[in-house]
Amino acid sequence: MITGTGITKVFRQRGGLLGGREVRALRGVDFAIAKGGSVSFIGESGSGKTTLGRIVAGLETCDSGEIVIDGVPMSSLSHRRRQPYFRRVQLIHQDPYSALNPTRTIHQALEAPLRLRAGQTGRSRSWIDDRAEELLAMVGIDPGYVLPRYPHQLSGGMRQRVVIARALTMDPEVLVADEAVSMIDVSLRLGILALLRDLRERLGVGVLFITHDIATARYIGGDGELYVLYRGQVVERGATEKIIADPVHPYTQSLLSATPVLHGLERPGAERVVPREMQREGLPDGGCLFARRCPFATERCESEMPVLGRYGGEGTPAEQEHACFHPQRRAVIPVGVGE
Amino acid sequence: MTAHTAARHPAARDIEARDIAAPGVRIRDLTVVYKTPSGELPAVRGVDLTLAPGTITGVVGESGSGKSTLALSLLNAVQPPGRIAAGTVEIDGLGDVLTLRGEDLRRARGSQVGYVFQAAQNSLNPLKTIGKQLLDLGRSHDVADLRALVRDAKDLLARMGMDGARVLDSYQHELSGGMRQRVGIMLALALNAKVVVLDEPTTALDMITQATILRIIREVHEERGLTTLVITHDVGAVAEVADSLAVMYGGRVVEHGPVTEVLGDAHHPYTQGLIRAIPRLTGDLSLARALPGRPPTLGTLPTQGCVFRERCERRLEVCETDEPMAVNRDGRTVACHATDRHLTLVKRKEFV
Numbered sequence A: 001m002i003t004g005t006g007i008t009k010v011f012r013q014r015g016g017l018l019g020g021r022e023v024r025a026l027r028g029v030d031f032a033i034a035k036g037g038s039v040s041f042i043g044e045s046g047s048g049k050t051t052l053g054r055i056v057a058g059l060e061t062c063d064s065g066e067i068v069i070d071g072v073p074m075s076s077l078s079h080r081r082r083q084p085y086f087r088r089v090q091l092i093h094q095d096p097y098s099a100l101n102p103t104r105t106i107h108q109a110l111e112a113p114l115r116l117r118a119g120q121t122g123r124s125r126s127w128i129d130d131r132a133e134e135l136l137a138m139v140g141i142d143p144g145y146v147l148p149r150y151p152h153q154l155s156g157g158m159r160q161r162v163v164i165a166r167a168l169t170m171d172p173e174v175l176v177a178d179e180a181v182s183m184i185d186v187s188l189r190l191g192i193l194a195l196l197r198d199l200r201e202r203l204g205v206g207v208l209f210i211t212h213d214i215a216t217a218r219y220i221g222g223d224g225e226l227y228v229l230y231r232g233q234v235v236e237r238g239a240t241e242k243i244i245a246d247p248v249h250p251y252t253q254s255l256l257s258a259t260p261v262l263h264g265l266e267r268p269g270a271e272r273v274v275p276r277e278m279q280r281e282g283l284p285d286g287g288c289l290f291a292r293r294c295p296f297a298t299e300r301c302e303s304e305m306p307v308l309g310r311y312g313g314e315g316t317p318a319e320q321e322h323a324c325f326h327p328q329r330r331a332v333i334p335v336g337v338g339e
Numbered sequence B: 001m002t003a004h005t006a007a008r009h010p011a012a013r014d015i016e017a018r019d020i021a022a023p024g025v026r027i028r029d030l031t032v033v034y035k036t037p038s039g040e041l042p043a044v045r046g047v048d049l050t051l052a053p054g055t056i057t058g059v060v061g062e063s064g065s066g067k068s069t070l071a072l073s074l075l076n077a078v079q080p081p082g083r084i085a086a087g088t089v090e091i092d093g094l095g096d097v098l099t100l101r102g103e104d105l106r107r108a109r110g111s112q113v114g115y116v117f118q119a120a121q122n123s124l125n126p127l128k129t130i131g132k133q134l135l136d137l138g139r140s141h142d143v144a145d146l147r148a149l150v151r152d153a154k155d156l157l158a159r160m161g162m163d164g165a166r167v168l169d170s171y172q173h174e175l176s177g178g179m180r181q182r183v184g185i186m187l188a189l190a191l192n193a194k195v196v197v198l199d200e201p202t203t204a205l206d207m208i209t210q211a212t213i214l215r216i217i218r219e220v221h222e223e224r225g226l227t228t229l230v231i232t233h234d235v236g237a238v239a240e241v242a243d244s245l246a247v248m249y250g251g252r253v254v255e256h257g258p259v260t261e262v263l264g265d266a267h268h269p270y271t272q273g274l275i276r277a278i279p280r281l282t283g284d285l286s287l288a289r290a291l292p293g294r295p296p297t298l299g300t301l302p303t304q305g306c307v308f309r310e311r312c313e314r315r316l317e318v319c320e321t322d323e324p325m326a327v328n329r330d331g332r333t334v335a336c337h338a339t340d341r342h343l344t345l346v347k348r349k350e351f352v
Helices: A049-056 A081-086 A106-121 A125-138 A156-168 A186-203 A212-222 A238-243 A251-255 A301-304 B001-005 B067-074 B100-110 B130-140 B146-159 B164-168 B177-189 B207-224 B237-240 B259-264 B269-276 B337-343 B344-352
Strands: A002-013 A021-033 A037-044 A064-069 A089-092 A175-177 A206-211 A224-232 A231-237 B025-036 B039-051 B055-060 B083-093 B114-115 B194-197 B229-232 B244-249 B251-256 B327-329 B332-334
Touching: A002 A049, A002 B130, A002 B327, A021 A037, A021 A049, A021 A206, A021 A224, A037 B327, A049 A206, A089 A156, A089 A186, A106 A125, A106 A156, A125 A156, A156 B194, A175 A186, A186 A212, A186 B067, A186 B269, A212 A238, A212 B083, A224 A238, A224 A251, A231 A251, A231 B244, A251 B244, A301 B001, B001 B114, B001 B194, B025 B067, B039 B055, B039 B067, B039 B083, B039 B251, B055 B067, B055 B207, B055 B237, B067 B083, B067 B194, B067 B237, B100 B114, B100 B130, B100 B259, B114 B177, B130 B146, B130 B164, B130 B177, B146 B164, B146 B177, B146 B207, B177 B194, B177 B207, B207 B229, B207 B237, B244 B269, B251 B259, B251 B269
Parallel strands: A037 A206, A037 A224, A089 A175, A175 A206, B055 B229, B055 B244, B114 B194, B194 B229
Antiparallel strands: A002 A021, A002 A064, A224 A231, B025 B039, B025 B083, B244 B251, B251 B332, B327 B332
């Protein structure tokens, strides 16, 4: 179990005559990833979703807030003492092409972390090779074919599976998958997503899935939770299927509206939402963060900042939180032609 | 949105009135080979593809399907170790591009055929402002009125929702991915090219940015009366923007037709598999699955029979030996032995 409360992160850029500029990457994010559970963070670039993944994986520290792993608050430990905890969280990068050392065979890439693991758990040398084969079989590739090969001899999908196998060498409790399928051919994406779902079920590994494509979050498995992140703030949160079917925040609706419609199989939703302007730097911080782009913004939105909660009252779905003064259901997702 | 909807019905469109200048493009029997240690291997083989004037054609395929090589052929720009081995690429008003050489070819590129390269950030010069690159482009094509060129470019950038003057003064690193992509489109159109090729125009962009870029492509295409080719691995992206859809596999066009028909009622097993593999917001999760196997590379392509047979669930004996011919019926082209059988009722009884 990993929880985060009130996670904030500010990046300060140097340079310029008037001193540095501040970018608030995360503005008080709360989340919880249960054993074998799945949590998806959705947002555009600049939403802070990658920063959050790096903080959860221990590659970045937060400015305030607390990460708690298995009941132990990380801020109470020295940098050194934290390492065993963060080892239980493994990060899978977006780019399987640069995540593997091109001068090492897959066997070498897996052997090094496994040797470390064997030392930690008091296992013998012979365990290492067996485990390497076992892990590769687990991620759905033929160990005999892959082990002696170099990364460039494998396809993108295979490489991503190797990266996942390498992450599993540490027996992690949580995998942080940051855009793990965005560089894989669309035809093979479902295979990787099904693998992550399978690992959740078989090994009880929790998955923190970070993506800009909401549709892929559905395939990580049922009972998943979806967090919609915008400029460092969670603006909508709830069960994945529920939010996709019944979004009430205009930003979530914009994201869903932007998903391509497969004309011929689907018709566009009747109330697709298009932001008034494109994402850019330097949008104002006062009021609702989305107000400037929101087609439904009112005066209140310009001056007051909504926090994650339930503003909608009766009309909005239960167990679904949003940070919007004017939540409203809208039919934004494509409808099947036959329906 | 209205323009978008109208374009879904090519037959109902008043092509004459709006697209007088839009040229047609006819690719015939195009074969492009690459030199490898095991001899010359075809990346594109015997491709026939017609881009109707004033339409957007989407070419979809996995990596290694030959789609980018096909697109480069429109500029006659296949680089060694690649070589165009056979075929013609006829563009109205320009003739067969593959016979153009030297100065004629250089002039055709940019002024007749605009090209938006994959990963726009890599095709911009990091040392020069966008405006300077625009002027370079103008000078290399002997544009007499450079002021007009800059004015047009600013208009076009404004049309795409950007501050033209600011963008022209910027270096590429000062622009976001979506902005660079629009700059790429501006540079491809600056010399008034009527045929435009976009290679993976939305890869690596956010959803909302992707939707915006696709809308811009559609609108600029309509306004300027272009003939457009969009190359992508993402069926969804092309479904939003294209009139007709060509599906490539192993260097062949295996299916081609109006986009709504190809998606709504795919004939080729590969197209069906591709569509099933798209992560979607609606629909039964259990019906979706990745295509089995992996895309072929030049070295692993079978030399005889159907190139798709190893990943095909409807493989027949004939697929091992004979390459399926592209059959054209009611404006749709399909190259598949199994589909042929299934379409013929008499044959279908044998299977029941």
